Amino acid sequence: MSQKVVIVGAGAGGGSAVARALSAKLPTAQITLINPLPYAISRPTLPRMTVADGNDLIETALIPFDKLFQSRNGTFVQGVVEHIQPGSKGGVVVLVGGKQLPYDVLVLAPGSIWEGPLDLPDDSKAVTTFIAASRAQFQKAQKIVLVGGGSVGVEYAGEIKDIWPEKQVTIVHGGVGIMNSTYPAGFRKGLEKRLRERGIKLVLDDYVDELPNPGPTTVITRKGHTIDADLVISTRGPRPRTEFVAKSLGADTLDERTQIKVKRTLQLIAHPDIFALGDAIDTVEQKQVMKASAHAAIVVANIVAYFSGKSMKEYKGSSEIIIVTNGKGGGRAYLGILGGITLGDWFARMLKSKTLMVPMTRGFMGY
Incomplete structure (x- = not known):
């Protein structure tokens, strides 16, 4: 039975980076990427994109997922997560509308809420x-x-x-x-x-x-x-997009800034089968795409290690x-x-x- 990895959030440096790398490293696994929009947004472009026309950013910086997966084991699902139902091992992600996606490993990369x-x-x-x-x-x-x-x-x-x-x-x-x-x-x-x-x-x-x-x-x-x-x-x-995490896994999953508390392996403290990365985690550093990319590399390596029973890497900052x-x-x-x-x-x-x-x-x- 193939391993199921569900990824919530598809930032280009975060969830999408995890999905792309895992589709190559775990070719027999089922990789599911969930995102509200049918494309990743290159967020550094938004000040230019939203101020004036005269550029092609709507066409080039809203990037579809059709070429993301490196193997045929990846699926994109457009939707919003309603809640997570963790089990003793693995669990289920439930979307608004009722669709259920079971996971053996869950990755949370929900990003931020801006104004x-x-x-x-x-x-x-x-x-x-x-x-x-x-x-x-x-x-x-x-x-x-x-x-x-x-x-x-x-x-x-x-x-x-x-x-x-x-x-x-x-x-x-x-x-x-x-x-x-x-x-x-x-x-x-x-x-x-x-x-x-x-x-x-x-x-x-x-x-x-x-x-x-x-x-x-x-x-x-x-x-x-x-x-x-x-x-x-x-x-x-911004502020972290983590309300659904607290409702599903408990308020103590978050810190006082509503960031997801993670171990240095980027696993949730009480849920070793759930990893988190990007703007929404409680690492003490500036929140940037480059940091999310560094997190993604650790998360990918550690998911592979999790399934194979090997020791995990720790994120030591950037x-x-x-x-x-x-x-x-x-x-x-x-x-x-x-x-x-x-x-x-x-x-x-x-x-x-x-x-x-x-x-x-x-x-x-x-x-």
Whole structure:
């Protein structure tokens, strides 16, 4: 009887990477990948995709699963998980609508819930409408406030200025510097300098506690700073998509940030037949596609070891590396190696800003 592996969530660097590798390493197993949409989303493309047209990202960055599996043992199932029914060994995943998928090993890669223009709907028919509406609101607005100055806020600001350099763009960020303290002050200060050179205003060490209703408004920050705006967008960080995990396996499966608690083998503490990876787990590191890819390699090796009764590998963390775009032509990079290396426009443009890594991501998906 073949081994059944069910994977929940199909991020290109996470669940899809696990599905693709396992289909080759376990050719006699049944690999089932579940995702609400019939494609993986290359999320680094969304700031550019949702700001304006003039690119082919809807065609290239929403990547179908038809070439994902390397053997004929893989199946894609479009659906949303209602709950998990664990057994003494293996269990069942139940989808909204009642479809049941039994598993010997379960992989949780549910990703995150975002706000604003990053919050694409789970209905594929609604996605293109959502993107068109997002582009229209950016085109119409003249005074734009971005609430959140992590990499998402910075990249939205750069994309807006690429298309409409005359528009007023303001980032409100709770930190004393842009991004967060994971990254050194010099990297952050250099990024702030380049943003200001493009006319982007920065309101730091301050907060917008409540997003206003759509339309012209005056944003009043927590410290009383007033900003005229006709479009206010949340570019804050996400929260884990783990509510179904807590309902199914118990609230103690999650930590105080609603992240899935995992052992260093990336197995759930009380469920050795369930693995988890990506943004939704409680590893102490920045949440990024590159981290999910590193998790995926460990999960794949450990599932193979689980079925063969061999010892498992431990995830020992990854170096902090980030490339933040500032429009198509530049950005800034930090490599947390050799004491920390900061690189500028040419490096960011070569690796990310020009193509947003779409060709590489498509390659990961079998294209």
